Every structure is written in C-alpha cells, then in structure tokens.
Amino acid sequence: MALLLFLFLATTLTISQGSDQETIPHKVHLLRPQSGAGGDHVPGLSCLSWRLGVETNNVVGWITVPEECEDYVGHYMLGHQYRKDSRVVANQAILYAQSLSLARDGKDVWLFDIDETALSNLPYFAQHGFGVEPYNPTLFKKWVMEGQAPALPESLTLYKKLLSLGTKVVFLTGRPEDQRTVTVNNLRKAGYHTWEKLILKGSSYSGKKALVYKSSERKKLEESGYRIIGNMGDQWSDLLGTNVGNRTFKLPDPMYYIS
C-alpha cells in the first residue's frame, strides 16, 4: 500500500501540473502496481469473486468495499485490468452503434452517466481507500467542485465515435443541479465538447433513489420524442428500471454502490 500511495502522490503532482491548462490529460491511471490485478490470491474472501458479484448485481446495497479487498481494488483500478475491462465494454458499444441504421432525424440519443462513466473520480478515490472508507459527501463535493476529473478514456473514445455516427449525446447524472456549472466546465475540459442535454438531479428528486430519478428522466426524454438507442453507466441503477434504452452497457465500478 505504501508503494501505491507513493505512486499516487507522484500522479497527483503530474495531474496538478496540467490543472491550469484548458484540457485535462486523459490519464486516469498513471500508476503501475507491482503485480497485475484481476486474479491476485486473497485468503478467505475471494475479492475477484466479490468484484464479479458486484458487477453482475448479485452483491447489492453494500456501503463500503470489504477491508481485505482495499489493495485488490486499488490494484485493479490503477492497473491494466480496469482499463481492459472498460475497453471491452466501449468496443461492444461501438460495434453495436455501428450496426444501427439511424434515422438521422436528430432524435437518436445515447445516454451517458457522468461519474465513473464519462468522467473518472479515480484521483479522489485513490486518496480515500478505493471505496474502503465510508463515503464522505463533504470531501467528495470538494473534489467535484475542483472540476478536474479526467475523462474515462474509453468513454471518450465511444463519445467521439457516436458523434461521428450522427448520434446525439445526453448526460444523465446524479450530481445535483447546483453543480451544473462546474460539471459543464469539467466535461469540456475533459474533452466532451457538445451534448444535446445535461440532466442533473433537481430538488424535486431529493431523497429519491437514483433508479427512480433516472427512470423518470428517461421517460420524459422518450415522451418528448427521443429514442434512447444506448445507455451506459457504471451502476446498475443507471441501467435498470423503466425506459432503459435499446441496449445498456455496464462499465466496471468496484468502489461504490448506488441504489
């Protein structure tokens, strides 16, 4: 873990150097752990099995990453496997998008969630135990308000491909409405320069679960004539419920669970 922290500090410095520039380097994991993640032996609980359980929505409603899996999740997120896993998802999405015959009437939209989908908060979570620490809304908000989250490169690649295919993009995020400005600026800095809509969680959804809020907003989209041809998120609450779209794509996220 010491090595990980050391490397992380080095990364933070690297990222900070770019913070005054217009764009954020597309690097969510400059770190290189000593050993490969994705199959490390963990005595007792199999963290690999736990992660698969999370990704398949078998392990639900958990509050924090199991303590014994901190190193495992850290290595996974900072190593090659997270990016490889994300690449397979994005590649499947690209193949699917290319296979469609779109009407090109401006009504085909692709939904992206923001956190751990369009943008990566890995620089934050690397400083907070990769999900082992209980969620701290104050510190996380502070990080969000810096507006320095890099793109998840695989999502940005998909985004650019979708635009080239004539698809419009809608961002649908659980971030609250009062983070609109910083979110707009962060998306632009990270390389997302255009979108049809950016939907943030309005106060009327206060206390409502993400699944309810996102289903309701997707329904509104469809009722106003949009066709949701694809829907990508890191949480199952992005992808389940109603009006989920023609096909959904689940990006990995073993760091937190949102109902």
Next chain:
Amino acid sequence: MALLLFLFLATTLTISQGSDQETIPHKVHLLRPQSGAGGDHVPGLSCLSWRLGVETNNVVGWITVPEECEDYVGHYMLGHQYRKDSRVVANQAILYAQSLSLARDGKDVWLFDIDETALSNLPYFAQHGFGVEPYNPTLFKKWVMEGQAPALPESLTLYKKLLSLGTKVVFLTGRPEDQRTVTVNNLRKAGYHTWEKLILKGSSYSGKKALVYKSSERKKLEESGYRIIGNMGDQWSDLLGTNVGNRTFKLPDPMYYIS
C-alpha cells in the same frame, strides 16, 4: 491442454464409477489445472475482460467462445475460480432468503434454471472445447439423455437452505417437454428430491426465444397466485424480461449464450 484432457479422462472414469448408484457425486470439477484461472495473461484479447463482458451482459449474442480463450475458459471452469464465483452468488442468495419474512402460505417460490444452474454439464463441455466448438444439438441431447449431470454444488446448497426456510422451488428450463422423464430422474439423482413445479419448454414455444418463453411462464406462475421471491440462472435470458421476481441471481457461464 493435453494435461487438461488427461485429467478430464481420469475424472470421467471417476464419475462413471458412480453412474450405477442412485446418486451422482457432487463433483463438477475433480480436475486441478496447473495454474489458477481468473487472471491469466492472454496476449491480445483479454479473456478475463471478455468473460466479465459476458457476465455483465455487455458481450451478447455470441455463438462460440473466442478460440484464443479456450484454455482460459477451460482453466476457469475446471479450477477454483468458477466455484468461488458461484459460491459468492449462492451465499448472497442465502443471505437474501434469510432476510425475508415469508408468509408460509405455500405461495412463495424460488425459480431455478436447470442447465449450468441446478445441474452442471461441465463433463460434456470439457469434452467439447468449453464452448469453443459450435453447439452440437445431437451430441448435447445424447449427453442429456444419459441423465448423469451432477449438481452445481453451490446451487444444491442454496436449494436445501430454501427448503428449510419453507420456500417452494420451481424449475424453469429451456429443455423440451420430451426430456421430462430424464430430467426428473437426473434432478433426483443429483440431490434435488422435491419441487413445486418443473416447467419444460412446450411445443407451443417452438422457435420462441428463451426470454419470451420464460417471461410468459413466470407471468402464468404469478397469475396463479405464486410470488417469485428469487430467480437464479446462468443466462441473462433467465433473469430479464417480465415478472423476473423480487431479486435475481446470475451464476457464471462463459461457455455459451442463450438469447
């Protein structure tokens, strides 16, 4: 691969010795591959990422396992990781079932798929490239008609726990109606001694997709007063569609995909 085949033959002999007995040993993987699966480095395509993509329903509609992943999938299925992954799913299901306050009016049912859920066809697939060979309906039917498929031990553990909690079990399988007798006998031999219903695919569903057939049969169950409190399968077509139940559980299966 040669070692795998040699070990497999040894297993086949072991399993055969028990074939005249009333029960089938609960062993789906006597084999011990040389190296652990779940994280082996595969040049080019990451088979681990491909498998995660399959399990999360990002990689859909595939016909065969990618050729370069035969060894990977074989090691995974015959090694510890498949069983560990299955155990996490079954344990989550047990925790969930224990958390429920059941009416005990005989209307609470738990759905199990059969192939790669209640029963394991691993002895067959180990002889047929673990899904690399295209599906051969003649040979697979021959294997099914032998009625010698062992239980997936984790599913059998869950089954017994559910019965002890007062839950009734319904098997809902894509096997055709004319395999009822062999399926009844195989389930009993493997350790499943009682159930509320065993639903096989009737001729009226001929040509219909599994998702349509299973949704329709689940709807009938609910319309006749049953409450589907849990639903476990190895295919997303067991778990998506309508009337899916209060909670679903996805067992691993990187060997084939059923729409």
